[in-house]
Amino acid sequence: MFSLRFHLILALVALTLVACGSSDNSTTSQNSDDGSVQLYGAKVATSASNLPTCDSTQVGQLFYVLADEEFQFCSSEGYQSIDLRGSTGANGADGENGTNGTNGTNGADGSSCSVIENANGSKTILCEDGTTATVNDGASCTVADNGDGSYDLTCSGTTVTVRDGQDGISESSSSAVSSSSSAMSSSSVASSSSSVASSSAVSSSSSAMSSSSVASSSSSSIGAWCNTTGNCGTFTDTRETPAKVYKWTKIGTQTWMAENLAYLPSVNDATDNSTTVAKYYVYDYDGTVVAEAKASSNYTKYGVLYNWTAAKVACPTGWHLPSSAEWATLETYVGGAGTAGTKLKSVSDWTTGGDTETDAYGFSALPGGRYGGSGFYGALDNGYWWSASGNDATIAYGRYMYFNGAPVYSYDNNKLSGFSVRCLQD
Numbered sequence: 001m002f003s004l005r006f007h008l009i010l011a012l013v014a015l016t017l018v019a020c021g022s023s024d025n026s027t028t029s030q031n032s033d034d035g036s037v038q039l040y041g042a043k044v045a046t047s048a049s050n051l052p053t054c055d056s057t058q059v060g061q062l063f064y065v066l067a068d069e070e071f072q073f074c075s076s077e078g079y080q081s082i083d084l085r086g087s088t089g090a091n092g093a094d095g096e097n098g099t100n101g102t103n104g105t106n107g108a109d110g111s112s113c114s115v116i117e118n119a120n121g122s123k124t125i126l127c128e129d130g131t132t133a134t135v136n137d138g139a140s141c142t143v144a145d146n147g148d149g150s151y152d153l154t155c156s157g158t159t160v161t162v163r164d165g166q167d168g169i170s171e172s173s174s175s176a177v178s179s180s181s182s183a184m185s186s187s188s189v190a191s192s193s194s195s196v197a198s199s200s201a202v203s204s205s206s207s208a209m210s211s212s213s214v215a216s217s218s219s220s221s222i223g224a225w226c227n228t229t230g231n232c233g234t235f236t237d238t239r240e241t242p243a244k245v246y247k248w249t250k251i252g253t254q255t256w257m258a259e260n261l262a263y264l265p266s267v268n269d270a271t272d273n274s275t276t277v278a279k280y281y282v283y284d285y286d287g288t289v290v291a292e293a294k295a296s297s298n299y300t301k302y303g304v305l306y307n308w309t310a311a312k313v314a315c316p317t318g319w320h321l322p323s324s325a326e327w328a329t330l331e332t333y334v335g336g337a338g339t340a341g342t343k344l345k346s347v348s349d350w351t352t353g354g355d356t357e358t359d360a361y362g363f364s365a366l367p368g369g370r371y372g373g374s375g376f377y378g379a380l381d382n383g384y385w386w387s388a389s390g391n392d393a394t395i396a397y398g399r400y401m402y403f404n405g406a407p408v409y410s411y412d413n414n415k416l417s418g419f420s421v422r423c424l425q426d
Helices: 002-021 171-186 199-217 221-226 290-294 297-302 324-333 337-344
Strands: 042-045 062-065 070-075 078-082 113-117 123-127 132-135 141-145 150-155 158-163 232-237 244-251 254-257 382-390 395-402 409-414
Touching: 132 150, 132 158, 150 232, 158 232, 254 324, 324 337, 324 382, 337 395
Parallel strands: 042 062
Antiparallel strands: 062 070, 070 078, 113 123, 123 132, 141 150, 150 158, 232 244, 244 254, 382 395, 395 409
């Protein structure tokens, strides 16, 4: 570490002396990626993928990456990012409190379910949204709050989703909603001693879930988007044990996963990279044991980082890796690439001091960082996602969001890099 700090200090001193001692470098042409062109004493590359390999011939060299607007220093430990932007200014004083808004109307009933008795003694729950689950006598059901204005009923290993109503809820009825929610979460729809016996019992449970969902949806823009039936929900990927349940959100004519893909058939260490063989990484995990990687908090929060070869085949049946054009369709629908990041980023988990994220469509983009060929970079500050569109034998296109920027950036990078994946429904 002493050696790295020493080299960084020397590089910054050299950078300062060159910048102060000469103004010629500031106007030098920037049209070369081979590191021969100088900018304020640093060599210039248009993107990170065009940086020369950080080996013994490059150690001590400082590069400026135009696409990232960052300096990269080649040390004996690989490229190190140098942040020269300075600290964030202090927050301004709070404004005056606004006046209270008027109470909303009571929420409409959520989608109800009915029970059909089958000839073999089992019962089938049939919900208005078309989802079904069959329950054998004596089997119990459980209820899970998805946190997005919907509840999952799981019976005999099959899950159905009941969504909330569409209108707001008045302040005077909030206590009744709370009691309904409490009753719903404290008991399952059916117990082992008394399986689902009548449609009225399920319908009343559905109504209780509906009211609780409206209450939660009024507190966040994500819930407000999901409050419209059909805008969001869950689906199950059965490729792993236990099966993984993912959230989805409908934005315009497209249906996107509302969280990063976490499919992990194997895991590679930080030195194992390839542009042609599928590789899987978990941020900051340097090993090959899948169970250990899945136990990390970064896997739980950010999912898996895939090289481009793995990303192309990672999505479950019925879903696919979106093309660059399909990403552009999403950006256009939410108001254009220039402000799309603000609309699509999660309202939490990004580095403090950036633009105000609204997550207006429930996309919930997270700053999962990236794998760069030998290490991991950028968590909390940056999020990277692959597209299915390649450029040449080693370069493919993706998308990039930055904590302090409103846009969604189009981003090309080496196919050996590890990016997150958001699948798009076929």
